[in-house]
Amino acid sequence: xxxxxxxxxxxxxxxxxxxxxxxxxxxxxxxxxxxxxxxxxxxxxxxxxxxxxxxxxxxxxxxxxxxxxxxxxxxxxxxxxxxxxxxxxxxxxxxxxxxxxxxxxxxxxxxx
Amino acid sequence: xxxxxxxxxxxxxxxxxxxxxxxxxxxxxxxxxxxxxxxxxxxxxxxxxxxxxxxxxxxxxxxxxxxxxxxxxxxxxxxxxxxxxxxxxxxxxxxxxxxxxxxxxxxxxxxx
Numbered sequence: 001x002x003x004x005x006x007x008x009x010x011x012x013x014x015x016x017x018x019x020x021x022x023x024x025x026x027x028x029x030x031x032x033x034x035x036x037x038x039x040x041x042x043x044x045x046x047x048x049x050x051x052x053x054x055x056x057x058x059x060x061x062x063x064x065x066x067x068x069x070x071x072x073x074x075x076x077x078x079x080x081x082x083x084x085x086x087x088x089x090x091x092x093x094x095x096x097x098x099x100x101x102x103x104x105x106x107x108x109x110x111x112x
Numbered sequence: 113x114x115x116x117x118x119x120x121x122x123x124x125x126x127x128x129x130x131x132x133x134x135x136x137x138x139x140x141x142x143x144x145x146x147x148x149x150x151x152x153x154x155x156x157x158x159x160x161x162x163x164x165x166x167x168x169x170x171x172x173x174x175x176x177x178x179x180x181x182x183x184x185x186x187x188x189x190x191x192x193x194x195x196x197x198x199x200x201x202x203x204x205x206x207x208x209x210x211x212x213x214x215x216x217x218x219x220x221x222x223x224x
Contacts, residue, residue, distance in 0.1 A: 040216070041219075042214070042216055043201065043212075043214040045212065092212075094210070096210075099163065099210065101205075103155045103156040104155055105155040
């Protein structure tokens with residue numbers, strides 16, 4: 001009965017590869033987010049979707065492409081991975097009119 | 113733009129000591145304020161929140177009061193336990209954008 005789930009939990013890959021991280025929420029929320037946590041624990045918003053529509057797109061390289069097939073899912077695809085992409089990526093969800101966000105367990109991406 | 117400033121860590125305390133973690137913010141409008149906690153190897157959990165001036169959020173013995181005049185939301189606990197050892201993040205969500213803006217996190221280490 002996990003509220004916000006992410007797969008995989010760990011992802012180790014080589015530079016230049018393409019990878020995806022999946023996120024699903026079963027809370028009935030209509031807004032989903034991707035955050036990046038760097039090695040110093042700093043968290044920053046990357047994207048936000050509301051009802052499959054992109055509403056926030058921070059200054060993120062266009063190698064990162066979010067995709068929302070429905071309002072319960074928000075996936076993150078990363079092309080041509082670079083060393084600097086190594087981080088923990090958190091998915092979160094909320095109601096559009098609400099302000100409390102629920103976070104997934106995170107995906108630790110390591111680019112070698 | 114919006115920003116959140118937290119005290120640098122790590123904060124090291126003995127069990128049953130009093131805890132204060134300072135947090136100040138800069139935002140236009142009237143943001144909602146949050147404290148999230150990240151236990152080792154885990155995702156973020158909402159600890160407490162306050163949505164308007166003078167509101168006090170509380171949970172698990174932790175408290176924080178939304179002080180508009182000093183733009184602060186300091187986290188306090190009267191008697192910490194070893195199990196409180198974690199990284200604590202102060203965050204805000206403005207009324208329009210909804211994405212969370214986080215502080216840099218403060219690591220708390222409680223020694224028996």
